Amino acid sequence: xxxxxxxxxxxxxxxTNKKSLKCEQHLGHNAMYWYKQSAKKPLxxxxxxxxxxxxxxxxxxxxxxxxxPNSSHLFLHLHTLQPEDSALYLCASSQVAADxxxxxxxxxxxxx
Amino acid sequence: xxxxxQNSGPLSVPEGAIASLNCTYSDRGSQSFFWYRQYSGKSPxxxxxxxxxxxxxxxxxxxxxxxxSQYVSLLIRDSQPSDSATYLCAVNLSGGYxxxxxxxxxxxxxxx
Numbered sequence: 001x002x003x004x005x006x007x008x009x010x011x012x013x014x015x016t017n018k019k020s021l022k023c024e025q026h027l028g029h030n031a032m033y034w035y036k037q038s039a040k041k042p043l044x045x046x047x048x049x050x051x052x053x054x055x056x057x058x059x060x061x062x063x064x065x066x067x068x069p070n071s072s073h074l075f076l077h078l079h080t081l082q083p084e085d086s087a088l089y090l091c092a093s094s095q096v097a098a099d100x101x102x103x104x105x106x107x108x109x110x111x112x
Numbered sequence: 113x114x115x116x117x118q119n120s121g122p123l124s125v126p127e128g129a130i131a132s133l134n135c136t137y138s139d140r141g142s143q144s145f146f147w148y149r150q151y152s153g154k155s156p157x158x159x160x161x162x163x164x165x166x167x168x169x170x171x172x173x174x175x176x177x178x179x180x181s182q183y184v185s186l187l188i189r190d191s192q193p194s195d196s197a198t199y200l201c202a203v204n205l206s207g208g209y210x211x212x213x214x215x216x217x218x219x220x221x222x223x224x
Contacts, residue, residue: 033211042216043156043200056211090155100146101202101212103155 002026004104006091012110013081021076021107023091032074033101034066035090043090049074050096081111114139116203118215125222131188133199133218138182141206145177147186148200150217156200160186191222 004025013019025032034046048056049068063085065077074091088108092101115138125131133147144163148156162168162175162184174187184203188195198217205211 043214045211048211088155099144099204100158100161102158103148106155 004091004093004102006089006104006107008107009105010108010110012112013078014112015081015083017081018077018079020078021089021091021109023074023076023104025072025074025091025093025102025104027093027095027102029093029095029102030071031094031096031099032068032071033092033094034074034076035092036087037090037106038087046076078109081109083111085109086111114205114213116201116213116215118199118201118218120216121219122221123218125191125220127191127193127222127224129191129222131191131195131220131222133186133188133201133220135184135186135201135203135215136182137184137201137203137213139203139206139213140179140182142179142203143206144204144212145175145184146202146212147173147175147184148202148214149195150198150200152197159199188220191220193222193224196220196222 032049036044046060047066067075088106090106091104094101117136147159150156160175162177168175172189176185198219200217201215202212
């Protein structure tokens with residue numbers, strides 16, 4: 001595997017389900033990010049982790065819970081989502097925070 | 113509120129022409145600037161980064177930065193239909209913030 005990988009690539013879930021998104025970077029980077037991209041809207045930064053420590057929570061609802069066990073892995077735990085949470089969720093990494101970011105392919109999430 | 117502004121387009125250019133994409137930003141202290149290309153349904157892909165005033169060329173792409181005017185642009189020479197995509201401008205925040213701010217993107221359409 002190279003670059004930034006994300007699984008699953010597509011996810012359909014009901015509002016009462018619990019699911020997790022996984023991101024792994026193979027670039028030796030120290031910062032990782034979660035973004036949300038809804039149709040016709042700009043990228044919205046959700047969370048930033050720098051050396052495994054969360055350094056940014058961009059007023060994200062608590063139904064989204066991030067986890068960063070090490071510098072290579074990032075998770076986004078989802079529970080009791082709403083239909084308006086349907087979007088493309090993108091993971092990115094960079095050598096250091098605010099440096100050049102490389103994106104994974106994204107997870108297309110649909111909440112029914 | 114720190115902002116990055118882009119014309120949403122679509123910018124339509126004929127094949128072989130020069131496409132000019134523009135971006136303005138509000139944070140006068142920003143030091144790092146990036147252009148990403150995003151095809152429909154795909155994740156953003158880094159094209160160029162620029163840190164100093166002036167021009168930076170990479171193949172058919174030229175990034176131009178003017179910090180005094182808080183303006184960054186991307187020129188695409190000899191535009192090809194495969195260049196049709198949304199182009200995102202990203203700017204780092206100064207003042208110790210460890211994140212990039214993305215513009216909403218300009219949609220480019222190159223027609224044969």
